[in-house]
Amino acid sequence: MKLPRTPSFRLDGRRALVAGASSGIGLGCAVALAEAGAHVVLAARSPEKLDEAVEAIRREGLSAEALVLDVADLEATEAAVAAERPFQVLVNSAGIARHGPAADTAPEDFDAVFGLNVRGAYFLTRAVAKGxxxxxxxxxxxxxxxxxxxxxxxxxxxxxATKHAVEGFTKSMAIEWGPAAIRVNTICPTFIRTPLTKQTFSKPERVQWITEKIKLGRLGRVEDIMGAVTYLASDASAMVTGTALMVDGGWTAD
Structure with missing residues (x-):
């Protein structure tokens, strides 16, 4: 009997672009892909943080370089991606949030969040796919x-609203680019401890509410995303496209 073999989770020989990679989830994804053998290009707006992250990854004997990039600047993003050799993996982790009551939403906040989370994500994904x-x-x-x-x-x-929009264009792009063997998926985390969520977690009553909603009874960690991104980037998920991988501790199971 010839037994089936598990597809490889390795990414040797592949180039990966990670946007929003200077900290938090983006940095975790960059490390995970580098550990799996990819050459990772870390992209973010802050050159100082990028250089620090790249140096730390290289000290582990892994392959990485920095690319200063503002994903909200569509022209610069298109040019930067076009100037590079094709990326076989993209992780778009660049994003912002300006939380507040819906009745008090300022148009400028609405535009800023949509501009990066939807517009920037859409055209970055398109730029990598075109290559x-x-x-x-x-x-x-x-x-x-x-x-x-x-x-x-x-x-x-x-x-x-921005994240619902990301799910929509991800599914449509997956349909369009499937014949070209380009897979497009999302990862959907719950509340993850990062520098950006420090303010939320500073309120004990909010932490209690969050942990009660998460069925596993704890807050998420960056490490919880790292296995998920390696899976979706690798041949282990070769038949997975147009889908959302929930890493929410059961939040949405209700």
Missing amino acids: LIAAGQPGSLINISSQMAHVGGIDRAVYS
């Missing part, structure tokens, strides 16, 4: 979405 299509290469494009792409939340109307 793959031109080169005739397969790829795995991953957008960091949120559990709030599948439910609503108090003070999160704008943020939730």
